[in-house]
Amino acid sequence: SAAPDATDALMAQIDRWELQGDASGIHNAAEFFYRVSRMDKVITIYYLLQGFVLMLLIIRWLHRLSFQPRLSVIGGTLMLMLPDLFNFALSFVAMTVLFATILVFSFGWRVSGLKDLPTSLTYIFSYVVVNNDGGIFKAIRDPQWSLNSAEQLLSKLLFMIGPIFFVFMLCRFLMALLAWPFSGLKAATGDCDGVPQDLSRIILWTYESLNPALGPAPSNAWIKKLLKRATRPKKPSSVLKELRMNVSRSVDNTLTGLRAMSQ
Incomplete structure (x- = not known):
């Protein structure tokens, strides 16, 4: 009979077709999830910086428009609301930190996105800026967790308070501060006068300056120079010179009178 080969030796082994464990797939998925999470954080920071730069540009634009009385209302409104806005910003940051702290202490051991305070704050600010909570509000209400009655009530309250406070109340408070x-x-x-009146006045001035029948209208620079020349005070040197001449003339007249009396 033929000698048994390697195939015959494996026929009697259990689980001979089972492959060795390969964890490369789960590692690649974890790396992909980590990159997506970092990308979400970078996008949130980018939107915050972009909003800050746009706010500075708008402030510069409003400063340029403040020469017009009606348009100056916009810049004046923003300037007058700054104290209340700073107070509101401090209150908002304090409420956000307290909200994130409650999430970390109550559900940090269950949800990976709430494992520490900085991560929780990142998700909350992402929810406020780009309306993306990273699934934390859904995760705290996941039925797979065995929550007691107090934890279930807290999760429902946080799920309801989050959108109401960070979306609805935020916009309403800002509108009230502006109003x-x-x-x-x-x-x-x-x-x-409003913008239409100023535009009509500018068009009229341009028409008067270009119409030969009306003659060349004086420019603002010429009028300003004329007013400056007309209201210019006399130099002190000319005043002193005139006073000196008057005094010398009076002295000459007095001496002439004395000579006439002596003769």
Whole structure:
């Protein structure tokens, strides 16, 4: 009979077709998830910086428009609301930190996104800026967790308070802070000329300066120079010179009179 080969030796082994464990797939998936998480954080920071730069550009633009009385209401409203805005910002940051702390202490051991305070704050700010919570509000209400009655009540409260506070109340408070100074400035500049009146005046001046029948209208620079020349005070040197001449003339007249009396 033929000698048994290697195949015959494996026929009697259990699980002879089972392959060795390969964890490369799960490692690649974990690395991909890590990159996506970092990308989400970078996008959040980028949006914050972009919003800050756009805010500075808008402030510069409003400063350029402040020469017009009606348009100056916009810049004045923003300037008057700054103290209340700083107060609101401090309160908002404090409430956000407290909200994130509650999430970390209550559900940090269950949800990976709430394992520490910086990560929790990142997800909350991401939810406020780009409306992406990373699934943390859904994760704290996952039915797979064996939560007691107090934890279930807390998860439901946080799930309801989060959107109400960070989306609804935030916009309403900002609108209220804008409305209070805007109403006063709007009433104060109600009788001032608006943009249409200024544009019509500029068009009229341009027409007068270009129409040969009306003659060349004087420019603003020429009028300003004329007013400056007309209201220019006399130099002290000319005043002293005139005073000296008057005194010398009076002295000469007095001496002439004395000589006439002596003769």
